[in-house]
Amino acid sequence: MKFLASKDTAPTPLLRQLMMAVTVAILLYLLLDIVLHSYLIGLSPQAAAQTLYGNEEAFIEPILFETLLLQVHIDLFMALVALLILVAVYLRMKHKEKVRKTMLHSLFLAALAAPLLLIAAYFGGSFWLYGWVGAFFIWHLLALFVGTVVLKRLFMS
Template identity: 35%
Template sequence: MQFLDKAKELDKNPLLKKLILFLVITLLLYLGLDIVLHHQQIGLTFTSASNTILGNEEEFLDPILFDVLLEHVHANILSSMITLLLLTTIYIRLKAESKQRLIHLSFSTAILSQVILLLTTTLPLLINIWIVVFLLWHLSAFILGFIIIGKLLK
């Protein structure tokens, strides 16, 4: 991870530039697949997420166990923080006049989406809010990634 310290020297080292570019592309691929994974596991519509989290007696669907949901949230917090840490570190190094609002929005919505997901087991009305916040943190991370790619390809 020492290459992140040398991100300001990218003009002198094209190989380092490619390394960081491929890292950012990999992180964006992870973010896209994370959305697909959540769509498959929990659902990103109110009906599918509600059926997964709360269950559905008419369709004989059991609700997700709280310990399974807690384990899911635990893994998500770790992976989202690592992803955002890498993206924001590169973003700050490349863009000295970086927008702090985008960084704060990314981290805040990433954590908030996990907290709201846990709360949906007791407050079903929060399911729609969870979907919006979940997609918002992914969108802000995508924006960070595309800004970085734009700076690297200049």
């Protein structure tokens, strides 16, 4: 509990190791989430459009709405869990206040916008897929950056 009061991990090596293990697990989740979305939906607007709307020429059925809702629900839940843990550790470390606020706000907004933009693309057309791809990559890249900063600081302390 000393870390919660002093932000110092040096006196508690076990807590530091635990935080490093959790951060590595979250970074692994983020990388595997990119692979999963690449396989299930596609990471380009064209591949995602083919998944969402189908392709008669290639005999590809459109995704079921229930399947899309399930994927969006899982994405929202896992993004919030991963980000809350990652950001809780990140906030306990010393960083520049202005940069930290902007980056964390952008991270959370992009993580929440990505699944919602996928639903908007299902109903509103392929225009929304560009926003989904952008938000998806922004939140994953920012989360990977935050995770590596946390790991670096934990290794240095």
